[in-house]
Amino acid sequence: MPRSLTILGASGSIGRSTAEVVLAHRDEFQVEAVVGGRNVPALAEAAKRLNVKFAALSDERAGPALKEALSGTGIASGAGRSAVLEAVDRPSDVVLAAISGTAGLEPTHASLKPGRRIALANKESLVCAGAAFMADARRLGVEIMPVDSExxxxxxxxxxxxxxxxxxxxxxxxxxxxxxxxxxxxxxxxxxxxxxxxxxxxxxxxxxxxxxxxxxxxxxxxxxxxxxxxxxxxxxxxxxxxxxxxxxxxxxxxxxxxxxxPDMRVPIANALRGQERLVMDLPRxxxxxxxxxxxxxxxxxxxxxxxxxxxxxxxGGAIPTVLNAANEVAVEAYMAGNIGFYAISEIVEAVCSSFSGSGKAPATVADALAIDGEARVMARRLVPAS
Incomplete structure (x- = not known):
């Protein structure tokens, strides 16, 4: 019987590589759901290629466009936080968690269900809430397989x-x-x-x-x-x-x-496999x-x-969560042309040094998101007005 699969971050680079692995092994996987951010054409194309049952975008405003793009396919769709969590909640054996950044923390954590395998490509789940995330995974009997090549x-x-x-x-x-x-x-x-x-x-x-x-x-x-x-x-x-x-x-x-x-299809295939390795037609x-x-x-x-x-x-404690939040803000400012390259590290160091919140490691995802939010406010104060 094919293993059922949900792909979080289906329109990103990891999601696209995952689709290639799945399409090369059509008899071994049935994709239940795909989740994307706001890219309607990319997610709709992935949903149709993979013949999924449900597609969701995190951007609620994109819901009508996604529904139109999937009209006549029989693929159900939704948009916004509730739709993403619905995709996560649907029955699947394996969840490929590849939503980048802190945005992937809540849906990846919600994917932890008894007996599941999580093919983890969202490093922020562990950077921001590692102790809580891994404790919940152990308690629920969830297998975590890393997708990062390293x-x-x-x-x-x-x-x-x-x-x-x-x-x-x-x-x-x-x-x-x-x-x-x-x-x-x-x-x-x-x-x-x-x-x-x-x-x-x-x-x-x-x-x-x-x-x-x-x-x-x-x-x-x-x-x-x-x-x-x-x-x-x-x-x-x-x-x-x-x-x-x-x-x-x-x-x-x-x-x-x-x-x-250096081909991400190699670690993806390894993270998705069951007892036997998938045969991949790739250069050796x-x-x-x-x-x-x-x-x-x-x-x-x-x-x-x-x-x-x-x-x-x-x-340890809350500092890795703070580090990640400050870095995301600083990188966004650098990409916008508001700061120079070394200002990224300067902002991160300043926020980590002056963070005044609880020093304890977040015990829950909600705690991690609260610390993340506080650190982002501090980091944004250090970014020059554009």
């Missing part, structure tokens, strides 16, 4: 031993578009330059997080919750070829690593053809956002 690689590498024997779990970074730029050049970089990723095709916000290396910092926080590893046992290594996605240094000196070509990794793999330390002087994220992980 965490998917660590999942494989960690299977080679016991958690207590891990000396260091390392995720890799391509280094972003400014890996070889001087600090002075980076300071003058435009949002357009920052949004061009050298390896992956992602959304603009994630591309800019990759340029600042904040994305790697958020992934460290995510790894802490996914794999129950302390900050001292987590690190980042720059690897421009993006072939080694994660590696584990063991207590006996051995190293286990997860390697693959040819190390002889590649010839050389290079690695270097991350430069936290040129990329201070990584240092801020590491500090937030060390501090």
């Amino acid at each position: 965490h998917n690689a660590l999942e494989h590498a960690l299977a080679a031993g016991l958690n207590r024997d891990v000396e260091k779990a390392v995720i890799t970074a391509s280094g972003g578009p400014f890996r070889t730029w001087s600090q002075e050049q980076i300071a003058r970089a435009s949002a357009k330059e920052a949004s061009v990723h050298p390896v992956w095709s992602m959304g603009s916000k994630i591309n800019i997080d990759s340029a600042t290396l904040m994305n790697k910092g958020l992934e460290l926080i995510e790894a802490h919750h996914l794999f129950d590893l302390e900050a001292e046992r987590l690190d980042v290594l720059v690897h421009p070829e993006a072939i080694v996605h994660g590696l584990v240094q063991w207590a006996d000196g051995a190293v286990s690593a997860g390697l693959a070509l 990794l040819d190390l002889a053809a590649i010839g050389r793999l290079t690695f270097e330390r991350a430069d936290e002087a040129r990329f201070p956002c990584l240092a801020l994220a590491k500090a937030a992980l060390q501090a």
